[in-house]
Amino acid sequence: MNYTRKLESKAFVGYIRISPSKVRRILDQIRNVSCEEAFIILKFMPYKACPIISKVLYSAVSNAKQQFGAKSHSLYIIEARADDGPVLKRFCPHAQGRGFPIKKRMSHITSTI
Template structure:
């Protein structure tokens, strides 16, 4: 289901330093790309994955910005892109056998959702 998107207006919502793995967040982002915004929001609210909660909040924010700032209709919005970029890694240490330590990398992500109105045909 590919829709024509106008190149003029794109509404971007970002959230940085989210404590989820970018790799796992990308799997959720793939599912909502190209879908109508309200359908994508309903999908996200039903997903059990942790990144889906963050993407749902971001998508609500992007829809709200489009409606309030640009006076667009929320039924006409589609998710143009959803991104998960690498954030800084939190490095923690765990004790191991024989007095050694093991580094645990707690990954963070920068999440982005881009919505735009679909072109009227």
């Protein structure tokens, strides 16, 4: 049998205090795009998660260069995902003595090149 080894490089950051849904809308824009193009897209997007995602992406590119000696212009984003992390539960006072729950969500961001 002929097995081909896929050269994949991963980077992960966890427990980021931003909602996964807000991160996913940005990751949808850069999935299956070259890394150079993804950095340009992230640079000009006005969202809070963009610098965090670009750091994760830069780490994955550095891992690929270190492990396989890959050139940065030949790298593509295979997988980019944001998973749910723990939720901080808070309560805000509401009308008639009720407590209104507030969920402060966290996310784990994974990038595969």
